[in-house]
Amino acid sequence: MADGIVFDNIPGAGLVAPGFFFEVTSGGQFESNARMLVIGHANSGASLAVNTPVPLNSQYEADSIAGAGSVLADAYRIARANAPAQEIWGMAVAATGTTAAWTVSIDSVPAAGGVGVIEIQGEVISVSIAAGDTATEVATALAAAVNGYYNALTGASLAVTAASTDEVVTITARHAGLVMNSVDLHVPTGVTGNAFAGATTTTQTTTATGSPDLTTALAALGDDPFDFIATPFADETNLGRYETLMSDVSGRWSYLRQIYGHIVTAVVDSTGDLTTLGLSLNDRHLTVIPVIEGGSNPSPVWAWAAGLLGRVVPWLGDGSTGNVSRNQTGLVVEGVRAPRNRAYWPGYTQRNTFLKSGISTWSVNASGDVAIDKLITTYRQNPLGQTDTVFRDIQVLAQLIYMLKAYRAALSYEHGNKAIADSNPGGLGALVTIEDIRATMVHTADELERQGVQANAAEFARRLVLSRDNDNPNRVNMLAPIDTVDPLDIVAANARLFKQYRQAAAV
Template identity: 30%
Template sequence: MPDITIPGVPQGVRVPFLYFGVDNSKAGYFQSTERVLLIGQMLPNGSAGAGAPVQIVGNENGLFGQSSMLADMARIVRKTSGFAEMWALPLLDAAASIKGTWIVTCALDPAKFQSPGLAGVYVGGVQYTTAVLLGDAATDVANGLAAAITADPQAKVSAVANGNTVTLTANHAGETAGHIDVRVTYNGIGVPVTGVTLAVAPGAVGAGNPDMSAALATLGDEPFKWVAMPYTDATSLATSRTFFDDMNGRWAAMRMVYGAAFSACTTLTPAALAAFGATNNDQHMSILGLYGTPSAPWEVSAALAAYALVYLSDAPELSRPEQTIELTGIYAPEIPDRFNKQVREMLYYKGMGATTVDQAGVVRLDRLLTTYQVNGLGVADNSYLDINTMAQLMYFIEYMNSGISTTFPRVSLKDDGNPVFPGQYAVTPSVIRTYIIALADQLADLNVIENVDEFANLLLVQRDSDPNCVDMILPPDFVNQWRIGKILVQFYNQYPATN
């Protein structure tokens, strides 16, 4: 048997006595890099450089502006995970984009207004009120309402009073920024004092989301596992699809960066959501339909990315279904706008995720899908149906990559049948195969895969025609989620008599 080679100790050394080399290859353990990347718009007064990634360490107000889209997103993520490693890709408003506006008209009927009280509106789920006193006019109500909104440094809109109207203007331009929810009452709360009425009407329609292409290119191969993307226009979704693409994007075999994106639709009715879902087909994008929520779409997308960071990043949790998980910080739609089972069933066949709302008004995930629905031939394909599959796939690949590359970092390669002695730093296909099966056993213990015996039967490890290359086919059977139970209650009015 040949001598054992100790790195750094030459063969034939004659100076006594002991020489200790250190090898850390058996000491490490798998640890996935988990980051949340928030894509969104910053305000001009932010200090961050637009178009380049920046880490958020509680300084989002200074980086992006206190009432910016990205500051909102960071606050939402922190509600779910205070220890999240957060990064942002700040964007400026597109040059030709339009800011959404809303007109709040105030009216006061002196004959009915007999006692002081409050009047106000909800903007993005936050209520802004002004006191209405005896002797006030509609202009006073408008001025007070504008002042209340202006006093909030985190308000999503600016407010300008003119006579008896208040014009609200989104802080950011673009289609998504124009989806801010403005209403007078929420769940029956906020009805103005008797004699005062407020009416909200849309003004200018927000248009022109920023182009993400150049900014995404600055990310290189830096790992960002969970990406909150607030835009759902066709151009942005196409850009995201290219960014994560299996052939040339982050999922390509030559890059192996991976990741998943999350977005949300908050203004589309069920029928419109179904029609929209039918236009998408991307296993790396998950879109939640939450019609009627007062929360902004960028806040919902951030809440989804935060969910993924906490629940889809590590085993065994990533194999559990998402139903009942709270979307922290997200406002529930009012009861008439909540999706019943029939609506949710329809959406789940259109690649759209949905939620439920409990008795306390807490928004909870019901099922979160990817938008992938058909294969390249246009045939229905459920292989990438649920977000858990993508999480398991990333975890499996990274676990295998970590184990194999750590155990065999620099080895020579022999055909099966040749002896491999300690200290030779050599392997054969069968040695590699045995180690991969051991890793599969570990992944089964972690509740990521199942049926390891069949995995071993289907596993293929062989030398390539290139003598320096090993070809492998790894066939994991991922653990599924218990989402549905079919139960027949076969009742009796009286059990049959038995002898």
């Protein structure tokens, strides 16, 4: 047909009998949906199958299928607190290794009774002590309080169980593995009248070892879209698996799959070792959150990964209003508590060092809340070993996910199931030319610029290069030089002081 109208179902020839025929097709409307995935352990006996991603719509559902107090249910709780409207999925993985354990010895009991307070994972557990209670009775009551703990306000349960023998309470992690060493037990001395202060001895009797093999779990993601993944498992082997999963050559970022995604994890270690870790990595699809060892950290490692990612995902997934491009500094993270020791709150110099080493940063505000400072990838150098900051900001990867999906959608809407020709003098709807494809790219760039994701659309149009392939006439090659909008991180000003402004000489 020479009028440019193309039909998908109504034939252009062969219809003779009269009729009024309408076919219904879509003109195309792009909408990006950034899906978040949290990875963790489910409790023994939980109904949730391992290595199977499932949508989680409420804390009740997470507790029901993964088990209250499980790493997965708690990671979901923290993520949901920071991203109330976000689509969040969960995936349980099998735990392996030794199981962490602690003892709390009740050394003495006030004769007149009182209240004993202990914190586990930053959650406050209180035990009422009656006059005349023995240490054994108090230990029994403490074990019961730990096992029955539930925070009705936040939905928090504990990742440990308890049992008592005489005056000793044994606290055992619900799961095996290294991540459980980040569970914190603390007897607060600042609580007035705390009967446990100075009257108990807390000891970690078994240090957990082992990390899960995430090979099967990561493979189970298939080609399902998971744009942002929070995981507490950051051992060297699993870091390598994440790199394979997101590989630009054969993984989710490769041209053959184009599924994309980004990994956010957290690591407990000293500042020196964290810096060394960052310098050993160079992966633009990985973000590492530092949890500084020795600072008495109330929140476990999975809370840091899920919490900080959850706090920024609503922005990172929002390419329609420019939120994806924004600076994130100062965003308060819900449900993650700062180290009790203020000496472990990273100052500007430490944060600057972390960022130059590929490690992301957080700060503590005047109210004592953990807040985002700057989230980055671990990418620092190009393949030739030269400094390269193009993929440093986490915003860039989120912008790329949104833009590439938008470009692919536009090309599909306008040029899918078409023929390619050097020219189209008849204006046939079944044909497209290089210039038609160019127009689609330029129009999409204009839209992305208006949305605050892509910058300098006019220059993009000038630099855009398209050509028919010399060997394969069915193929069009393209160079799309995309410029992104940058987060405003630093404002530097010279505040020059005058006693009095110099007056201009009269003419």
